[in-house]
Amino acid sequence: MNDTARQTVYRMLEELGISYTVAEHAPMHTVEDMTNASLHAQGTIAKNLFLRDAKGRRHFLVVVRWDKNVDLKTLRTAIGSTALSFGSEERLMAHLGIRPGSVSPFCILNNADKNVEVFFDRDLAECPSVGVHPNDNTATVFLPFSALERLVRHHGNPSALIAIPTP
Numbered sequence: 001m002n003d004t005a006r007q008t009v010y011r012m013l014e015e016l017g018i019s020y021t022v023a024e025h026a027p028m029h030t031v032e033d034m035t036n037a038s039l040h041a042q043g044t045i046a047k048n049l050f051l052r053d054a055k056g057r058r059h060f061l062v063v064v065r066w067d068k069n070v071d072l073k074t075l076r077t078a079i080g081s082t083a084l085s086f087g088s089e090e091r092l093m094a095h096l097g098i099r100p101g102s103v104s105p106f107c108i109l110n111n112a113d114k115n116v117e118v119f120f121d122r123d124l125a126e127c128p129s130v131g132v133h134p135n136d137n138t139a140t141v142f143l144p145f146s147a148l149e150r151l152v153r154h155h156g157n158p159s160a161l162i163a164i165p166t167p
Contacts, residue, residue, distance in 0.1 A: 005098075005134070005135035005136050006134045006135065006136050006139060008109055008135070009106045009109065009134040009135055009141065010134065012109060012151060012154075012155075013141075013143070013147075013151065016147075016150065016151060016154060018143060018147040018150070018151065019143065019144075019147070020141050020142060020143040020147070021042070021141070021142045021143075022134070022139050022140070022141055022142075023039060023042060023131075023139065023140045023142065024138065024139050025037055025039070025138060025139065025140065026138065027101070027137050027138050028101075028133075028137050028138075028140070029100070029101035029137060030101070031045055031047045031066040034066070034131070034140065035066060039131055039140055040066065040131070042129065042131060042140075042142050043127065043128070043129030043130055043131045043142040044065055044066065044124065044127040044129065044130050044131065045065075045066035045130075045131045045132075045140075046063050046064070046065070046066065046104065046105070046124065046130050046131065046132050047063070047064050047065065047066045047068065048061060048062070048063050048103040048104050048105065048132070049061070049062040049063075049064070049070060049086070050086065050087040050091075050092050050095075050096065050103055051072070051084045051085065051086060051087060052084070052085060052086075052087045052091060053076075053081045053082045053083070053084065054082040054083040054084075054085075055082065056091070058081060058117065059087060059091065059095050059115065059116045059117070060079065060081070060084070060116065060117045060118070060119060061096070061103070061105065061107070061108065061116055061117070061118045061119070062075065062118075062119045062121075062164065063105055063118065063119070063120045063121065063124065064121040064123070064124070064164050065121065065123050065124060065127070068121065068123065068164065068166060069166055069167055070164055070165070070166065070167075071165050071166055071167040072084045072085075074165035074167075075164060075165055078162055078163070078164070078165055079117070079119055079162070095111055095113075095115070095116050096108070096110050096111055096116060097110030097111075097135075098110065098135060101137050102133050102135060102136055102137040103133075104132035104133045104134070104135065105118060105120075105132055105148055105151070105152055106132060106133070106134055106135050106141070106151075107135055108152050108155050108157050109135070109155060110135070111155075111157060114155065114156045114157045114158075115157075116157055117157065117158045117159070117160075118152050118157050118158070118159040118160075119159070119160055119162055119164070120145075120149060120159065120160070120161050120162070121161075121162070121163070121164040122161055122162060122163045122164070123164075124145045125145055125146075125149075125161060126145075127145050128144065128145075129142045129143065129144060129145075130142070130143065130144070130145045130148055132148065149161065
C-alpha cells in the first residue's frame, strides 16, 4: 500500500470539500478484478486508458465506464490527435508517476507539467458515484463524477467531457 500517494489524494479531496468513501481491498490490477470483487455495487467503476499520439508528443488519459469498449481510430478524430497507441510503462511513470494497475484520474496530481490531457466520457456524467483508485490499487475511492471532474480541472490539466466513440 502506498500511503503517501493515497494521502495526497485524500488531502486534495478534503481541501476541495469533496465527500467520498473508500473501499479497502486486495490489489486490483484490472477493471475485471474490480467487478469480480463486486466493487461496482458501490458505484460505476471507471476504466482509465493512458494513450499517446503517433510521435509521443501528446499524452492522454481517457476515462470511461468499466464496460465500455473504445475505438482508438475514431477517438483520435474526436480528440484531434494523430494515431493513438497505449503509453508504455516508462511513459506512464514519467508523466503520471504511477505503474500499470493503479491508473486513475487522481494520477493527474502527479503531473506537475500539467501536460496530460484528460477526456471524460459523457456517459460518466450520468453516474451518481464513480469508483477510481487513489493512486494505489489496494483501495477504491467513490465520489460523484462532478467532484472528480472538478478535482482534475482544479489541478490545471486540460480536460473535456466528450462522447467517446465505441467500435
